[in-house]
Amino acid sequence: MRALVYNKDFNGCIGLVDRNMPEIIDSKDAIVKVKMSAICTSDLHIKNGFVPRARNDIVLGHEFVGELVAVGKDVKKLSVGDRVSANCETYCGECYFCKRGYINNCINGGWELGCRIDGCQAEYVRVPFADNGLTKLPENVSYKNALFVGDILSSGYFGAEMCEIKSGDVVAIIGSGPVGLCAMMCAKYLGAQTIVAIDVDDTRLEIARKEGLADFTFNPKNCDVEEEIKKLTQNRGADGVIECAGTAETFEMSWKIARPNAIVGVVAMYEQDLKLPLPQMYGKNLTFKTGGVDAIHCEKLVKLISENKISTDFLITHKFGLNNILEAYELFEKKPQGCLKIAVIPE
Numbered sequence: 507m508r509a510l511v512y513n514k515d516f517n518g519c520i521g522l523v524d525r526n527m528p529e530i531i532d533s534k535d536a537i538v539k540v541k542m543s544a545i546c547t548s549d550l551h552i553k554n555g556f557v558p559r560a561r562n563d564i565v566l567g568h569e570f571v572g573e574l575v576a577v578g579k580d581v582k583k584l585s586v587g588d589r590v591s592a593n594c595e596t597y598c599g600e601c602y603f604c605k606r607g608y609i610n611n612c613i614n615g616g617w618e619l620g621c622r623i624d625g626c627q628a629e630y631v632r633v634p635f636a637d638n639g640l641t642k643l644p645e646n647v648s649y650k651n652a653l654f655v656g657d658i659l660s661s662g663y664f665g666a667e668m669c670e671i672k673s674g675d676v677v678a679i680i681g682s683g684p685v686g687l688c689a690m691m692c693a694k695y696l697g698a699q700t701i702v703a704i705d706v707d708d709t710r711l712e713i714a715r716k717e718g719l720a721d722f723t724f725n726p727k728n729c730d731v732e733e734e735i736k737k738l739t740q741n742r743g744a745d746g747v748i749e750c751a752g753t754a755e756t757f758e759m760s761w762k763i764a765r766p767n768a769i770v771g772v773v774a775m776y777e778q779d780l781k782l783p784l785p786q787m788y789g790k791n792l793t794f795k796t797g798g799v800d801a802i803h804c805e806k807l808v809k810l811i812s813e814n815k816i817s818t819d820f821l822i823t824h825k826f827g828l829n830n831i832l833e834a835y836e837l838f839e840k841k842p843q844g845c846l847k848i849a850v851i852p853e
Contacts, residue, residue, distance in 0.1 A: 595609050647808060677746040681704070
């Protein structure tokens, strides 16, 4: 089968190669025929050497939908022929962390697909702990509808959930890329009254407005964001802040625009160490919550899509065949205006 492989010996570290078909290794495994996958910023982090735990010579990708073609004997919830979306996290469901909902820290899993084991930017993929890692799709949910359930939509929900949103809250989302846009729709679903979108890309801010995800949009190049948010909140600051951008500047902005006693939820992945300036922050009594997504709400998110309460369809701005995936990576890395997510279709 064709597969996109990360290998340090390749020119550019990635290449489209022929690989053996995946096979059932464990009785809880399933094999999925990939119908559609996506390129994630995390894939770029691996390609560019920012993920030390990533293994060399692996198939990249962890964001996909497809059809089950084989299941292990201990897979109970799924059957061959089922249409499924995938969770970006592999988790056993039985360890200390899984039982408490912290599936990102599963001692038998975590971020495995496309990082530690072969991922989905291929024609077929093996999914461990398939009953946990795959969500069956109802008939009225298409592959396109469900492509982002187990990764960026779950990440957006994770960020919104971390902020413990209450009805009437003003929530600021820094970064209007795919995760930020998902965080906006999830924050609104969870009860936020006012959504503020912040980005240096006016095109992305326009998407947030057009899709009805943001009530106010601010570009730090054109205004003082901290002052603008104070105007909206009677000089208090945002009740919750979700940091999705991942730069030193946006990290600093996250605590500056938060009101005293607010929660800052950090879902961004950074490429350098950052420090909290505690003397400057003293007295704001902020709570920071950070980490990789605990994507435990996939069934709920699929249900919300099925009920037309949320939709991520607009995020797909470009499509490529698997044979042209190197071109897709080049485009995604450059991120021209209007590029949000790229769907890769094997057939």
